[in-house]
Amino acid sequence: MQNDNTLTSQELTDINGDEFNQAYQQFLKAGDFISLTRQFELGFEQAGRDNQLSFSVNKAKVSLLDTGILLVEPENSTKPSKSIVISSAIHGNETAPIEIVQQLISDIVAQKIQVKHRTLFIMGNPVAMNIAKRFQTENLNRLFCGKHKDISPCFEKDRAEKLETYVSDFFNTGTDVSDSEVTNYHYDLHTAIRNSKHEKFAIYPYQGDKPWDKEQLSFMAGCGVNTILFGHGATGTFSYYSSANFSAHAFTVELGKVRAFGENNMANFAAMTEKLTALICDEDLLLKDFDNKDFNLYTALGDITKISDNFKLFIGDDVSNFTDYPVDTLLSTDTEQEYRTTLAGESIVFPNAKVGNGQRAVLMVVPTTLS
Ligand SMILES: [Zn+2]
Structure with a gap:
């Protein structure tokens, strides 16, 4: 089914012109990335890698690449050793992750924190955010690793392809700009539809022959997520895409139950926000060594189809x-x-x-x- 929201670039220009410039200036002042993203759910004419919508803040270059896509690169002389993707709103109604990403971005814009590693922030599905639904036409988190090619035109098809491109450019550039070894990370933040016996849990994408990384499990525990489900095969999820293609340490993190904007108790996510801040700012993560006793670990047996x-x-x-x-x-x-x-x-x-x-x-x- 053709999606009504697909606009030509001429239509985008007509809509965006002055309105976009005003909204962008407002974002520079207040750092409200949710508003900017929701206002231009389909993107804007100025988007793309060659059109630089960039500003400097606290020794970092911040670039708006597209709607919901914000790149932060430290401008220090030392070579960054980490490339970190923090994504939210792959499902549009999962608001707690969106508010976590918003918190990190507004802290950066307000110069409360200084980013030391290249970081790509993502609000994945602005159209679904605006209708407060998981998705408009297709479940975006099934469309990665090229699976978007198999479906009919819709916003999610287009968006999955763009997200893959932005993430692959981000990780590839990280390797180019650094002389040293660069480690890649991708934390894809979600909330679940149903209650869970373990309120927060993370899905660790299938690693093939590679061992599960215990330091990463300790990082998850530090974020308040001590239930881990080990993936059992290739999938079309966003975290699997980064793990399989860029050897990123990656997780799909489920932070509790879906609630509307403003109804989340953000104190419940403070550990997550704190550890992500420490990671991007290169502060000590203060992690406990891995111990099975601290976790609920699950292995997948298979599907009931x-x-x-x-x-x-x-x-x-x-x-x-x-x-x-x-x-x-x-x-x-x-x-x-x-x-x-x-x-x-x-x-x-x-x-x-x-x-x-x-x-x-x-x-x-x-x-x-x-x-
Ligand atoms: Zn989700």
Whole structure:
């Protein structure tokens, strides 16, 4: 379906001209990146790598690359050793992550903090932010790693392709400007639809033969996220894209339940904001060494896939993520098959009976430890 919001560049110019300049000046003064992003949800004519909308603040160069895309580069003489992506609003109604990114940006613009590492801030889906929905047409967090090529034109298709380009340019440039080894990071911040037995959790993208990084797990714990789900295969998520293509330390971080703007208790996210600030400002992270006792670690067993219209799921809408079931519990039936738990501690994540045939209805996980 063709999306009504797709504008030609001529239309963008007509809309944006003076209105854009005013909004941009306002952003320079107040640092309100949410307003600027929401006002120009489809982008603006001045966007792009060659059109520099840049200013200097506290020894850093800040460049507005596109709607919801802000690049901060330290202007110091030493070579930056980290390239860090902090993304939010890949799902438009997940407001707590947007407010965390806003906090970091307004602290930078107000010169409260000094950024020492290259950082790319992202508000991923401005159209969905404006309609307070997870997405307009397609779930953006299934469209990365080129999967956007397989779907019909819509805002999310276009946006996924742009986000891939901005992130790949960012990581590639990081390697170019530094003589030293550069480490890449991507923290993609979300909130979940359903309650969770563990309020905050992170999905660690599948690493193939590489070991899970215990220092990164300690960083997550420092951010207040001590439940980790280890990914079990390639996906089209934003964090997997950065992990698989740029060897970034990457996580999809779920920070609790979805709430409207202004209804988040930001104290609940203070640890996350503090550790991200310390990371981008090159301050001591003060992390505890990894210890299995401090974590709830889960490994993925596999999916319960909806095969036909006969699919029935015996998990209520109010059941929390990471709820576990006794061995031999019947969780679903479908044409000529059923799913029963077989392992102690077997638990459910992201149950959704309303998916299409052939899609995942539940992710099954089981507790694990790292040796
Ligand atoms: Zn999300």
